[in-house]
Amino acid sequence: MGRMLRTWDHGFEAAFEALLTAKREDAPEVDEAVAGIIADVRARGDAALVELTARFDRVDVAGRLRVPEGEIDAALAAVPEAELAALHLAAERVRAYHERQVPRDESWEDEAGATLGWRWTPVDAAGLYVPGGQASYPSSVLMNAVPAKVAGVARLAMVTPMPEGRVNPLVLAAARIAGVDEVWRVGGAQAVAALAYGTASIAPVDKITGPGNAYVAAAKRRVFGKVGIDSIAGPSEVLVIADAANDPDWVAVDLMSQAEHDASAQAILVTDDEGFGTAVAAAVAARLETIERRAVAGASWRDFGAVIVCGNLSEAAELADRLAPEHLELLVEDPDALAARIRHAGAIFLGRWTPEAVGDYVAGPNHVLPTSRTARFSSGLSVLDFMKRTTLTRMTPQSLKAIGPAAETLARSESLEAHGLSVALRLAQLNR
Amino acid sequence: MGRMLRTWDHGFEAAFEALLTAKREDAPEVDEAVAGIIADVRARGDAALVELTARFDRVDVAGRLRVPEGEIDAALAAVPEAELAALHLAAERVRAYHERQVPRDESWEDEAGATLGWRWTPVDAAGLYVPGGQASYPSSVLMNAVPAKVAGVARLAMVTPMPEGRVNPLVLAAARIAGVDEVWRVGGAQAVAALAYGTASIAPVDKITGPGNAYVAAAKRRVFGKVGIDSIAGPSEVLVIADAANDPDWVAVDLMSQAEHDASAQAILVTDDEGFGTAVAAAVAARLETIERRAVAGASWRDFGAVIVCGNLSEAAELADRLAPEHLELLVEDPDALAARIRHAGAIFLGRWTPEAVGDYVAGPNHVLPTSRTARFSSGLSVLDFMKRTTLTRMTPQSLKAIGPAAETLARSESLEAHGLSVALRLAQLNR
Known part of the structure; x- marks a missing residue:
């Protein structure tokens, strides 16, 4: 079974670090083969x-x-x-x-008279x-x-x-x-x-x-x-934060719905109740007897799964930010309040009636999400990934008079004479 | 001097392709050295x-x-x-x-009763x-x-x-x-x-x-x-589209303000008037006698610069989309109309009073922009580069009843039993 950690245990920090940094995928030596394949397709x-x-x-x-x-x-x-x-x-x-x-x-149009903006295409x-x-x-x-x-x-x-x-x-x-x-x-x-x-x-x-x-x-x-x-996806992961008011079997199945993807997937429960954590671990063990993909899910749970018992939900929020999980289920009484305290997650599923699987299929948000703690700096797939922005600037003679001299000054300070000249020639015409 | 191309010349396509694909940077064998440096910093x-x-x-x-x-x-x-x-x-x-x-x-909240959204942090x-x-x-x-x-x-x-x-x-x-x-x-x-x-x-x-x-x-x-x-920037580039009503020296200096950055920079003029193109080329030659960074700018203009004469501004817009330039100056009578016909550019500078250099310093839009034709699929630096989006989903019992069965069906079709179970257990409780 997955390990059981308590935040107050001696050695918790080291064990948690190990969960964060577990190398969950082999990096096979494929790069050379791929270079050859690409060259072949370009040539033939x-x-x-x-x-x-x-x-x-x-x-x-x-x-x-x-x-x-x-x-x-x-x-x-x-x-x-x-x-x-x-x-x-x-x-x-x-x-x-x-x-x-x-x-x-x-x-x-800004106060200097320049027209600024952008356009998405x-x-x-x-x-x-x-x-x-x-x-x-x-x-x-x-x-x-x-x-x-x-x-x-x-x-x-x-x-x-x-x-x-x-x-x-x-x-x-x-x-x-x-x-x-x-x-x-x-x-x-x-x-x-x-x-x-x-x-x-x-x-x-x-x-x-x-x-x-x-x-x-x-x-x-x-x-x-x-x-x-798009981003290069690593193995999928879920963090479930659940209080003792949940049905342990629901939580176990939510964890297994991540684990069944891939032996490299990661499913972690954080709970503020040790008895509940033990009950979920037992429910996972029972489900691993019967589910179709038990070999895959079992390997994932054994190698990368965990139940973490913490003192309170504030502590759970801190652990969530350190994990920056792809998927985060908040199976607690006030999931909005807890969500407001968490900064890093690809997708958050709020409340006991929101299993992550609805997000895989029908909820609406994208299921292509940042893995391997990249939610610290990246987002799930969106419409923006298929668009790009062109910035727009239009100066009038008056606005160039207002802000052009500053551009000239900075160009000179960077020793870029032609930059400065491109402004100066125009200003000279205006001052003629 | 930079080459002069006419779109109706035999061989234009090949020459234009060469401009598009000119390898403007050496890729020195630094990768191994860098790997060693990174390992050293990680270790010591x-x-x-x-x-x-x-x-x-x-x-x-x-x-x-x-x-x-x-x-x-x-x-x-x-x-x-x-x-x-x-x-x-x-x-x-x-x-x-x-x-x-x-x-x-x-x-x-959508019609099924699910609360959906996202949050930027x-x-x-x-x-x-x-x-x-x-x-x-x-x-x-x-x-x-x-x-x-x-x-x-x-x-x-x-x-x-x-x-x-x-x-x-x-x-x-x-x-x-x-x-x-x-x-x-x-x-x-x-x-x-x-x-x-x-x-x-x-x-x-x-x-x-x-x-x-x-x-x-x-x-x-x-x-x-x-x-x-952020993106890995290549050498900088400008495309200037200018009609015969411009001062050739302004255009020459605008081209040189790009060329002076780097011998690998690229400055291209597209004009619908051959005589004007010739005049700009002459003005560039004159400026290259005097500007401070003439060695750099001269090398850039010689190796990667060009004056392209085309039949009309529609043709110019098509060439711009093929180049997908980092910077695009539209020095024409109706720059907004021309801009509306161009899909790919990092930043557009509209009209005769808008030299690109104002954008380098004081206009307001970012000067970190997609180079090497990557404006086809990417954007300049923005606030979004320092933020990430977390998607939010909250189901109610009623909304899970409405859309959960479809999630179950799709999970089953993908042979992901635990995914389906995570929905089914909750629906069973509702139907009890």
Whole structure:
């Protein structure tokens, strides 16, 4: 079972530090292989994609790299009605939430007479990576594609590996529902390279988002700068702060819903009641006997899970800020008051009726969130990730007269003569 | 002189592509050295900083790593009045602009009864890198520090190398004016490592911004993930779109104000009048005889500069979007109309009275902007770079009843049983 720590124990600080810094992922030596794959795709384009896909995914995609619309229609038709309705509900709710994120353009005239402002515009084209196999989640398609479309991205290209030609029909259905414009039968570093540099078939994009394995992550790092990328996600994590008034089994299942993702996932309970902590640990042990993904969840709980008993909820808030968790459940009497005392978390789930899983699917906020304590300085995926801001400045002769001399002075102090001259020539004309 | 291209010439496309893709910087093999420096600072902390600073900056900082407040007071007192007034004006205008960027928190109840929203909070601590030597610009101190302080960053630590112990007093003055909390006498990769990992003297920060040489850039790349970083800036660039109604010398000086930054900088004129283009080229040649930094500006103009003659302003707008320039001057009759047709630029300067240099110092918008065509997908530095968003979800029993079943359905379709259970247990209680 996961360890039980008490904040007043001797050695708590060291044990807590170990939880914070636990290395939860191997960094396999993939970077060199990825560099070779990217170079190959840049040099040989589609031919490289076909060859690499035959090798890694054991499927021949020559002449059929792109998934035809008819195949997506068929997938959509094959999805059972309940799933389809759930996907539509999720897409609608995610869209409604993200529409509120669309930033406003601004323009104003200041007291010097300068007109200042900014303007937001979408990227022209975005690429969405969707893993194949076990982690091929239709919910991730929605969470990446919907914000891009809300931002106004005109062209959204999705790439996904289809080992032996197989693809989860729900993934294709989600792509259609979310408004994905193109689906390509290619994955891995080769797909990222194609999106970044383009091939004869796949036009290049400006921004690439979406989760992937170590090869995909390494490829995203390598093409960063040529295109924009989202953050590189680490293993997922949840911190649950719960008082004794909760049902221990609810809390145990909430912890396991994180642990079942991945053996590297991390689930931690902080409670102010030791008896309750013990009861949750027992409930976890019981659930680990029966749940389908008990091997994965059990490994996660054993290696990275913990129950932390603290003196009071203030102490819990401090621990939360030190963990800066991706997901934070506040299963307490007054969750708003507790939330107000916490500065660092990707997403907060308030109150006993808000299991984190609703946020994975249908609540509305994005489920792509900062992991590995990066919530200290970064945010979940949003509409802003698919837009960029252009600043605007318009000087009148009068406003240049008012503030130009200061620019000249500073330019001179930085020994940038032409900077100063570009202002001085104009001022000279005004003073003529 | 820079080349002259006409859009209707045979070979224009190839020549324009070459301008777009010109490799404007060496990528020296610094990465290994930087890895060693970071490891050394992590292992030995302040002792490594002192030793590396003695080696690289030829100054002994043992016991005096931090610049005392008295030394900053003295620098402030030594700055001539005109410079001080200009710095204050710049800081005030930059602050006023950035205060408008502070994002709003939102919270609303949707039709299902769920309370959704988000909350923005500043990072706890930020680090600002300021180069020493020739590129030690007080304006950059303001442009990085003011947004951090407007965001509400409680602790802003500045690092800057002081070769032989020397520092530009204007840099210290700008730090004081902008509200920097700590100034440290250390630069290079070792300073970035100290900010990211902390030493006995320098507490770690959450976000590092600011320009630097290849070692600093490599160090920022390496610590990314442990802390947030701003974008890695490439050499600066300007695109000027000008019609024949301009004074060719104004345009020439505007081009040179970019070229004088760096031999790798890029200055391009696009005009719809060939005679005007020729006149600007001649004016550039004349200015290159006299300006102080003519060696640098001349190399930049020779290697990366260009005058492009096009048929009309629509064509100019298309070229601008392909270049996605860091700075874009629109020296035309109706700059607003032209700006509305351009999607990709870091900053737009509208009209004949708006030389780009006002934006470097006093206009208000940030001068840290996306270079090397990254304006296709990224934005200049802003208050948002020092903040992060936490999403908020609160379900009631009724709203969980309404949307929980869809979450259960999708969890089951993704084979994530505990996810579904976390909803199902709560719904079972409601239906009991």
